Amino acid sequence: MRLPCPLCGDRDRREFYYQGAAVTLNRPAPEADADAWDAYLHLRDNPAGETRDLWYHEAGCGAWIMVTRNTLTHEVLGAELIEGVPA
């Protein structure tokens, strides 16, 4: 498996650390209710199809990236730097 790092280009999976679903980028407001925080911390979808997750290019450039891939076909559709993603 190779991931397209926006800085480094196509790189082997072993250079990356997998963090999880990209929903963690959407942090609830501090005053959000318990349900919102419960969902943010613990509840994850298990999508069959296109999904977005966070990877850390640990042994590469050190950037966090968001990878779009398809869990049915294993196709990797693209990646972008988290730095450029509006919060």
Added chain:
Amino acid sequence: MARLIETSPCAGLLPRTIGAVDLSEVEPAQITLIAPFKGQQAAVSDALDAALGLTFPAPNRATGQGARAVWSGAGQALLIGSACPALPGAACIDQSDAWAIVRIEGADAARVLARLTPLDLRPEVFQQDHTARSVLGQMPVSLTRVGRHAYEVMVMRSMARTLVQELTRAAQGVADRIEPSI
């Protein structure tokens, strides 16, 4: 009073020749990590150019001859082989004693490295002055192509012995191959 004797990271390990590759230690006078502050990269590049005649490298590239700037990750580069000029637009950290640098040179150099790293090292892809952060075996490395059949591998100093061991073993494997006769 104790007298401390300075030794290089690969002291006692290199140089050595295995088959068609030579392994040798590179000992630059100084290594400085340069990390430009937000929006300052162009100014830092200009200051480096004025002082040393080299620019701040783009991702996956190295610049300069003699003193070199080697991209070493998102928003940072290593200045190798020169004192660091005053760069008000960047954080500059002396890392001279932090790195071990091994030069691997010879007709089989890319073949040896290909046994250890997942990088695409085909000469048309990984060209002279191309650099990459990647892994070599289990170690994070900085790998730069410095010549037609020459590369420099950088690891944290504590991993010098493992680096030499990995390169030696891989080089032996390549050297021991029996090419099938036609």
